[in-house]
Amino acid sequence: MCRLALKTASDAFSPYEVLQGMEAMQEGYDGSGLGLLLRGLHFEDFKYNSKYPILSGIAHSEEAWHRLTSFMEKRGFELKYDHEFETRPELIEAKDRYRYFLRAYKIPSALSATSQDEIETELMLTRLALRKNGEDHGNDLTCFSFWPDVATIKEVGWPLEIGDALNLSDNRIKSRVCMAQGRQNTNYGINLYACHPFFIQGIATMTNGENTAFVPIRDWLLGKHFPGYTGYQSDSETFTHILHYTLKHLKLPLQAYKHIITPLRGVELANHPQSKFLTGLRDSCRRLIIDGPNAVIGTLPDETCMLVMDQKKLRPATVGGRPGAWAIASEMCGVDAMVPDRDPSLDFQPMREHTIIVPPERKELTIWSQHDPYPLDQAA
Amino acid sequence: MVSARSVSVGPGSLSYTDLPWIIQHREDRCTLCGHCTAVCPKEAIYLAYRRQRIPKLDVLKKKRGNEYRTFVGIRQKKNMANACIGCSMCSMVCPNEAIQPVPNTNEHRTLFFNNQKGEPNKRGGRRNVVGPTLLDRIMFNRISMLTDPALEAGRHEFNLTTTLGRTLDPAEFLKRTREGGWIPPTREIFPFIIGSMSFGALSPNMWLGLLQGVAYCNEVLGIPVVMCTGEGGCPPWVLKSPYLKYIVLQIASGYFGWDEIIRAIPDMQCDPAAIEIKYGQGAKPGDGGLLMWFKVSKLIARLRGVPEGVDLPSPPVHQTLYSIEESVMKMIQTLSTAFSHKVPIYPKISASTSAKSVLNNLVRNPYAGGLLIDGIDGGTGAAYNVSMDATGHPIASNVRECYLDLVAQGKQNEIPIYAAGGVGKNGNVTQNGMALIMLGASGVHIGKYMMQSVAGCLGNEKNRCNVCNVGICPKGITSQNPKLYRRLDPDLVAERVGEVFMSIRTEMKKIMAPLGRSQSLPVGMSDALGIGDQAAADRLNIKYVC
Numbered sequence: 001m002c003r004l005a006l007k008t009a010s011d012a013f014s015p016y017e018v019l020q021g022m023e024a025m026q027e028g029y030d031g032s033g034l035g036l037l038l039r040g041l042h043f044e045d046f047k048y049n050s051k052y053p054i055l056s057g058i059a060h061s062e063e064a065w066h067r068l069t070s071f072m073e074k075r076g077f078e079l080k081y082d083h084e085f086e087t088r089p090e091l092i093e094a095k096d097r098y099r100y101f102l103r104a105y106k107i108p109s110a111l112s113a114t115s116q117d118e119i120e121t122e123l124m125l126t127r128l129a130l131r132k133n134g135e136d137h138g139n140d141l142t143c144f145s146f147w148p149d150v151a152t153i154k155e156v157g158w159p160l161e162i163g164d165a166l167n168l169s170d171n172r173i174k175s176r177v178c179m180a181q182g183r184q185n186t187n188y189g190i191n192l193y194a195c196h197p198f199f200i201q202g203i204a205t206m207t208n209g210e211n212t213a214f215v216p217i218r219d220w221l222l223g224k225h226f227p228g229y230t231g232y233q234s235d236s237e238t239f240t241h242i243l244h245y246t247l248k249h250l251k252l253p254l255q256a257y258k259h260i261i262t263p264l265r266g267v268e269l270a271n272h273p274q275s276k277f278l279t280g281l282r283d284s285c286r287r288l289i290i291d292g293p294n295a296v297i298g299t300l301p302d303e304t305c306m307l308v309m310d311q312k313k314l315r316p317a318t319v320g321g322r323p324g325a326w327a328i329a330s331e332m333c334g335v336d337a338m339v340p341d342r343d344p345s346l347d348f349q350p351m352r353e354h355t356i357i358v359p360p361e362r363k364e365l366t367i368w369s370q371h372d373p374y375p376l377d378q379a380a
Numbered sequence: 381m382v383s384a385r386s387v388s389v390g391p392g393s394l395s396y397t398d399l400p401w402i403i404q405h406r407e408d409r410c411t412l413c414g415h416c417t418a419v420c421p422k423e424a425i426y427l428a429y430r431r432q433r434i435p436k437l438d439v440l441k442k443k444r445g446n447e448y449r450t451f452v453g454i455r456q457k458k459n460m461a462n463a464c465i466g467c468s469m470c471s472m473v474c475p476n477e478a479i480q481p482v483p484n485t486n487e488h489r490t491l492f493f494n495n496q497k498g499e500p501n502k503r504g505g506r507r508n509v510v511g512p513t514l515l516d517r518i519m520f521n522r523i524s525m526l527t528d529p530a531l532e533a534g535r536h537e538f539n540l541t542t543t544l545g546r547t548l549d550p551a552e553f554l555k556r557t558r559e560g561g562w563i564p565p566t567r568e569i570f571p572f573i574i575g576s577m578s579f580g581a582l583s584p585n586m587w588l589g590l591l592q593g594v595a596y597c598n599e600v601l602g603i604p605v606v607m608c609t610g611e612g613g614c615p616p617w618v619l620k621s622p623y624l625k626y627i628v629l630q631i632a633s634g635y636f637g638w639d640e641i642i643r644a645i646p647d648m649q650c651d652p653a654a655i656e657i658k659y660g661q662g663a664k665p666g667d668g669g670l671l672m673w674f675k676v677s678k679l680i681a682r683l684r685g686v687p688e689g690v691d692l693p694s695p696p697v698h699q700t701l702y703s704i705e706e707s708v709m710k711m712i713q714t715l716s717t718a719f720s721h722k723v724p725i726y727p728k729i730s731a732s733t734s735a736k737s738v739l740n741n742l743v744r745n746p747y748a749g750g751l752l753i754d755g756i757d758g759g760t761g762a763a764y765n766v767s768m769d770a771t772g773h774p775i776a777s778n779v780r781e782c783y784l785d786l787v788a789q790g791k792q793n794e795i796p797i798y799a800a801g802g803v804g805k806n807g808n809v810t811q812n813g814m815a816l817i818m819l820g821a822s823g824v825h826i827g828k829y830m831m832q833s834v835a836g837c838l839g840n841e842k843n844r845c846n847v848c849n850v851g852i853c854p855k856g857i858t859s860q861n862p863k864l865y866r867r868l869d870p871d872l873v874a875e876r877v878g879e880v881f882m883s884i885r886t887e888m889k890k891i892m893a894p895l896g897r898s899q900s901l902p903v904g905m906s907d908a909l910g911i912g913d914q915a916a917a918d919r920l921n922i923k924y925v926c
Contacts, residue, residue, distance in 0.1 A: 021475070035455070142560060194756040205510060210524060210896065212522075212524055212895060212896035212897050212905075213897065213899070213900065213902070213905065215904065215905055215906060216902070216904040216905055218791065219787045219904060220787075220790065220793065222787075223787055223788065223789065223790025223791070223792065224790055225790065245550075249550075249551065250550055250551060250554060252554075262899065265537075265539065265566060266541070279559060280553055280557065280563055281550070281553070281709065282547050283543055283547045283566055284547050284549065284550045284552075284553040284793070285550050285551075285793075286793050286900065287792065287793045287903075287904075288866065289899055289900040290899070291896060291897050291898065291899045291900065291902075292899075311898075311899050312531070312536070312898065312899070325922075
């Protein structure tokens with residue numbers, strides 16, 4: 001089973017802290033991989049402007065590296081910073097890793113004059129074009145994310161060893177939010193793109209467990225013909241895309257996500273103050289109902305963090321912390337490792353109806369229940 | 381040359397071994413009570429008087445002679461009109477196990493004579509093809525073994541309902557909610573629906589037993605089963621009762637019963653579950669209903685608004701309209717309006733290579749609430765044998781290609797496809813239904829299976845019984861003759877309806893639990909399906925397994 005750890009803190013911290021939290025939860029994973037997503041970035045050797053999108057990925061050969069460089073130049077992105085990892089390749093299982101890259105770019109001036117939507121579309125299309133470019137060249141280029149203030153690292157192997165291999169303990173990179181997932185990929189083949197957290201236009205989620213309703217959900221998302229709804233090397237990627245669809249396409253508040261993926265049962269819906277609206281929402285989003293067991297942990301562009309359980313609630317997840325620092329993990333010991341100086345009696349394990357929201361100011365948790373009134377005018 | 385009249389054998393003369401069923405009668409057990417001859421729906425057996433010669437030899441007097449005794453016994457008639465249909469009613473009523481029909485294992489000759497008076501073979505039942513159907517051969521093989529704790533069918537909570545009616549794309553739903561627009565009506569129902577069997581095809585006791593059972597399922601068992609009336613309307617007291625919400629009213633090309641329905645609208649306490657517009661039927665594509673005069677009783681005549689004792693062949697198409705597109709559009713819209721746009725309206729068509737075009741037509745019709753596709757293995761109360769056996773399209777690939785067509789358009793949640801035709805043909809009702817659901821159907825209709833399982837219909841695909849068309853149903857299921865249908869106790873039918881749906885519900889859980897599914901019906905979960913037939917796997921776009 002996958003192990004999940006998320007830490008969010010007002011002061012930037014090293015991702016290595018989260019890897020140590022993962023180590024505390026080591027029993028559950030088979031060391032088949034690590035996915036890290038950092039948000040609210042701080043580089044030791046560069047004063048980062050958080051408007052610069054960061055391209056994250058792996059060039060598997062020198063040729064791919066040069067192709068990447070010229071591709072980005074042609075597309076009009078100006079390189080502002082190129083983070084060089086001090087790697088120890090002997091700790092990495094795979095041998096075709098020419099270069100891990102985190103590169104900050106300034107977006108083309110023509111693009112910056114357009115709307116936010118157009119910028120977001122171009123960033124996504126650029127990432128997808130690079131991914132396609134790699135796939136067309138024997139998978140020699142892997143591209144995880146291209147977005148302001150977001151860095152992603154994914155690799156096959158034991159999480160702490162990967163951290164050591166990339167020297168993440170040297171404090172050269174820090175972030176205010178760090179998501180980590182130790183991957184056990186048992187459903188489908190080992191593939192870097194199958195590794196959580198998944199990312200699309202600023203929205204990232206990671207999940208443990210299995211989404212048994214994967215195929216119908218994937219088919220429905222593919223039917224939307226939205227360019228970013230692609231990939232699906234992992235059944236959990238659908239959780240990210242459903243969240244994206246909820247927030248970006250339907251422009252619904254975060255609370256709607258839970259109503260979409262795990263709608264209330266018939267009797268519960270009938271007793272809800274906005275019964276009619278929520279029943280209609282369930283019907284029209286019926287193909288997006290997940291069938292876990294899962295804990296879904298996500299982060300949004302404003303550094304909001306969230307945790308929801310599936311309806312069966314057969315996967316554990318705990319949230320705990322103190323004002324200024326919060327941790328969400330699939331095991332309690334993970335929370336202990338990441339925020340030890342908290343009152344553990346206030347830790348919370350959400351039930352099937354809850355959405356846990358850690359707002360960007362990180363003062364306190366919001367525990368929102370599906371039985372609560374739904375926060376949207378149109379539902380009234 | 382003049383034929384030899386002394387030999388009483390003509391072209392149509394048949395012997396016992398030419399008949400599909402042969403009556404075995406044991407004279408040593410028979411008490412001559414007469415139950416068997418009285419109950420036989422075909423009058424296939426009769427009490428016969430026979431003379432037996434007993435040789436007599438007086439050895440001392442060296443004289444040979446004969447004595448004769450007469451005896452009575454049961455004999456089988458050998459003409460086509462009275463050929464035994466194998467229903468076994470005789471053996472069921474025999475107090476002494478003296479009589480039973482046995483299938484003729486020889487190639488029987490009645491097949492060549494079942495067109496007496498120039499009339500081709502007509503019957504009830506369904507396609508006479510035996511053996512496992514394609515649906516029977518589908519396995520559910522995506523077992524959630526590695527990352528999931530297995531669900532327990534007995535204790536876990538399952539959501540087993542499906543949507544009947546059109547749903548909007550989420551963005552459109554939100555837009556209409558904001559603007560106060562019309563949201564199409566939907567129903568949350570159990571995905572196994574009692575398919576259209578008309579009040580007319582079914583006896584009053586059967587129909588009312590079904591309705592009673594459906595009400596029990598909804599109100600006591602919490603299984604939201606609905607049933608479809610078929611063509612021929614609905615008794616007025618049902619139309620004005622709170623049970624109407626469990627009923628899908630069918631309108632077909634004869635419009636039988638719709639005077640009563642329209643007149644009852646102002647008095648309805650609730651809306652019907654849906655309206656089904658029948659354009660075609662899987663068992664007899666191209667034919668409308670064929671209710672024969674034997675079954676048009678006083679009650680049926682009143683409900684249908686016709687004289688008593690006349691044949692009621694419905695036209696094959698809705699003749700009053702210009703084209704199928706126009707017909708579909710106008711009828712759907714008219715009926716939606718008649719029920720104030722609060723009732724889902726959907727058409728039923730026979731499975732066909734052209735089903736996709738009907739479907740795409742419906743996708744663009746904002747009032748269409750779904751599509752029911754009825755495959756070649758569907759049952760019927762009356763049809764020409766050639767229609768049943770050779771005309772139509774199997775349901776599985778038809779539903780699959782329609783579903784995949786919707787998937788390509790991203791519309792699979794908007795127009796639910798319902799499947800029918802052969803579900804439970806060999807008794808595997810839940811397995812067949814769930815296979816269709818995972819191929820893309822939102823639910824299935826079951827008709828013949830219901831007759832067999834709740835009322836003991838004797839028909840099968842070896843052409844046993846199958847006399848629904850002539851109103852002589854020995855069980856009283858499809859007869860309008862009170863002497864026959866009083867044999868059927870509606871309370872017992874209702875009890876069986878409850879049992880059947882409880883059992884389907886449990887089996888659904890037993891199928892879904894190992895797949896790790898419990899939160900929603902696994903519509904289109906084709907990754908869970910496998911079949912040991914490469915060609916079928918390719919056609920259905922599922923896995924070949926061996």
